[in-house]
Amino acid sequence: MTSTLARTGVVRPDPKDPSPLRIDEALVRKMLILFIRDETVKARLRRAVVGVSGGVDSAVTVALAAEALGPENVLALFTPYRTSSPESRDHAQQLSRKFGFTLEEVPITEQVDAYFRARKEKVDKVRIGNKMARERKSIEYDRSWPDGIVLGTSNKTELLLGYGTQFGDMACGINPVGDLYKTQLRELALSIGIPEAIVRKPPTAELWEGQTDEGELGFTYADADLILYHMVDRRLRPAELVEHGFDAQLVARIRELVRRNHYKRVMPLIAKLSLRTVGHDFLYPRDWEAD
Amino acid sequence: MSIRIAIAQCAPALGAVKRNLDMHDKWIARAKAAGARLVIFPELSLTGYYLKDLAADVACAADDPQLARIAEASRDIDISAGFVERSADAKLHIAQGHWSGGKLVHVHRKVYLPTYGIFDDGRYFGPGDRFETYQWAGGTTGVAICEDLWHVSTPYLYAAAGATIVLAPSASPGRGVAEGGDLGTAESCRLMDRFYASYLTVYIVYVNRVGHEDGIAFWGGSEIVAPDGTVAARAPEFDEDLLIGEIDPELVARERARNPLLRDEREDIVLRNIAGRLGLPFDRRD
Numbered sequence: 001m002t003s004t005l006a007r008t009g010v011v012r013p014d015p016k017d018p019s020p021l022r023i024d025e026a027l028v029r030k031m032l033i034l035f036i037r038d039e040t041v042k043a044r045l046r047r048a049v050v051g052v053s054g055g056v057d058s059a060v061t062v063a064l065a066a067e068a069l070g071p072e073n074v075l076a077l078f079t080p081y082r083t084s085s086p087e088s089r090d091h092a093q094q095l096s097r098k099f100g101f102t103l104e105e106v107p108i109t110e111q112v113d114a115y116f117r118a119r120k121e122k123v124d125k126v127r128i129g130n131k132m133a134r135e136r137k138s139i140e141y142d143r144s145w146p147d148g149i150v151l152g153t154s155n156k157t158e159l160l161l162g163y164g165t166q167f168g169d170m171a172c173g174i175n176p177v178g179d180l181y182k183t184q185l186r187e188l189a190l191s192i193g194i195p196e197a198i199v200r201k202p203p204t205a206e207l208w209e210g211q212t213d214e215g216e217l218g219f220t221y222a223d224a225d226l227i228l229y230h231m232v233d234r235r236l237r238p239a240e241l242v243e244h245g246f247d248a249q250l251v252a253r254i255r256e257l258v259r260r261n262h263y264k265r266v267m268p269l270i271a272k273l274s275l276r277t278v279g280h281d282f283l284y285p286r287d288w289e290a291d
Numbered sequence: 292m293s294i295r296i297a298i299a300q301c302a303p304a305l306g307a308v309k310r311n312l313d314m315h316d317k318w319i320a321r322a323k324a325a326g327a328r329l330v331i332f333p334e335l336s337l338t339g340y341y342l343k344d345l346a347a348d349v350a351c352a353a354d355d356p357q358l359a360r361i362a363e364a365s366r367d368i369d370i371s372a373g374f375v376e377r378s379a380d381a382k383l384h385i386a387q388g389h390w391s392g393g394k395l396v397h398v399h400r401k402v403y404l405p406t407y408g409i410f411d412d413g414r415y416f417g418p419g420d421r422f423e424t425y426q427w428a429g430g431t432t433g434v435a436i437c438e439d440l441w442h443v444s445t446p447y448l449y450a451a452a453g454a455t456i457v458l459a460p461s462a463s464p465g466r467g468v469a470e471g472g473d474l475g476t477a478e479s480c481r482l483m484d485r486f487y488a489s490y491l492t493v494y495i496v497y498v499n500r501v502g503h504e505d506g507i508a509f510w511g512g513s514e515i516v517a518p519d520g521t522v523a524a525r526a527p528e529f530d531e532d533l534l535i536g537e538i539d540p541e542l543v544a545r546e547r548a549r550n551p552l553l554r555d556e557r558e559d560i561v562l563r564n565i566a567g568r569l570g571l572p573f574d575r576r577d
Contacts, residue, residue: 020469022469022470022471023468023469023470024468024469024470024471024472025470027468027474028468030529031465031468031508031529034503034508034529035503035506035508038502038503039503039506042503174506282344283343283344284343284344284345285305285306285341285342285343285345285504285505286505287305287341287503287504287505288305288306288345289304289305289306289307290304290305291304
């Protein structure tokens with residue numbers, strides 16, 4: 001049991017102590033269910049659409065949505081490309097059986113391949129990955145019409161590192177899991193009954209064969225989450241983290257990813273010209289007169 | 292003779308004053324049916340909290356006809372409710388009015404406007420400049436709107452001026468979900484309520500709202516903490532609730548007899564210290 005002091009004030013940063021990331025799963029579950037329910041209604045919508053990959057982030061999102069809105073009001077879309085693994089499909093189906101929501105499969109291979117076949121230049125695999133992410137999101141938005149909200153599945157680690165495709169997997173109406181680090185999200189996943197095989201498998205965007213998040217990033221989520229927690233939540237400067245024994249190179253790398261990708265986390269910049277400008281000084285809440 | 296009060300732990304709509312007036316009517320009727328002498332609503336209960344530019348759209352004078360419904364309803368039960376007040380010189384304030392017997396009897400303007408972290412009060416509102424107590428059937432009372440209560444001097448000034456009740460209407464966003472206890476915000480607020488109630492021997496009536504605004508959840512958990520430091524009543528977290536509790540003036544008297552901290556308080560020394568540090572003249576009366 002963590003003491004009150006440790007929870008609200010004194011936390012000693014230690015690269016070997018993951019306990020500061022521990023969350024009260026029951027409280028988080030309750031807060032997220034109320035969030036999904038309340039903000040869906042405020043948007044004057046009643047259903048949720050979730051892109052389900054078979055991974056833990058979308059598993060938690062869709063399970064919470066089913067609890068918040070009722071499984072009959074949740075549409076999960078499994079949108080495989082030819083490189084997607086059969087295991088992912090199996091995991092998506094397991095979730096659908098367990099939590100009772102409708103799961104539809106909408107393959108994206110045909111349209112993605114047709115688009116790139118027509119390109120003359122050599123296409124980098126990152127471009128194909130981004131196209132897939134945006135293709136999926138365009139399907140989710142299409143299927144959300146007229147009364148559904150698209151739920152985001154980007155966790156706090158991905159958002160901070162910028163490890164996602166802008167207007168692709170990062171796009172959504174509301175995001176229930178965006179303030180949970182990957183480590184915390186796994187903890188929540190186990191407590192709400194996501195099968196262990198889904199929680200424990202190596203995270204992957206499956207944008208190309210053999211891709212894993214940690215392989216591509218070059219560090220583990222466990223290491224990144226602890227650094228991000230102390231840097232972002234606790235406001236420690238990189239130099240202070242290094243003094244406390246965190247790896248200097250890793251701290252610098254993570255700090256740079258956070259800085260470089262900040263553009264993905266904010267609305268597009270609008271050139272200020274008039275006396276009152278959207279985004280600059282025309283500042284109304286999104287829940288303006290909402291129920 | 293104790294006095295029954297009701298806390299309306301409700302979820303106001305953002306910027307929809309008409310809808311919120313209807314909502315107030317319902318809670319007032321419920322409080323009346325429960326036999327309460329006063330019903331207290333949270334901060335900005337008639338307008339919602341994270342108003343941004345909507346603040347100017349929903350602002351009105353304290354005697355504006357749209358608040359006449361609240362005044363009218365106060366013929367049967369006292370009502371403490373929050374609104375955006377436009378002052379005579381057109382400044383916007385976060386205000387809490389107390390209506391009684393068909394009339395507005397007191398207005399407190401939020402003094403401390405949090406403008407950091409998730410708060411932006413200072414961008415949209417002007418600060419109040421006083422902490423004044425007032426009388427109603429429950430006794431001498433002071434109002435501390437949300438951040439006002441976090442400043443130790445606020446309940447101190449009220450207690451020094453003779454208040455036995457501090458009403459604390461709030462719009463407190465819930466945050467801090469680390470394992471091993473309660474919501475972080477709840478823990479801080481409860482510590483504060485209990486400390487003030489015990490050491491100033493007053494009733495702390497903490498009135499928080501619920502619901503979401505732009506993804507931020509208000510956590511509820513309204514409570515009445517008695518001058519002996521006990522929690523006389525507490526509402527659930529995150530859910531709407533009409534919380535009923537009693538204010539007992541005799542308990543205040545008993546606690547102050549047992550624990551005469553306020554009687555022995557040296558306001559003159561406090562004032563001399565502050566005046567000296569600020570270089571202000573201070574007239575000693577001795």
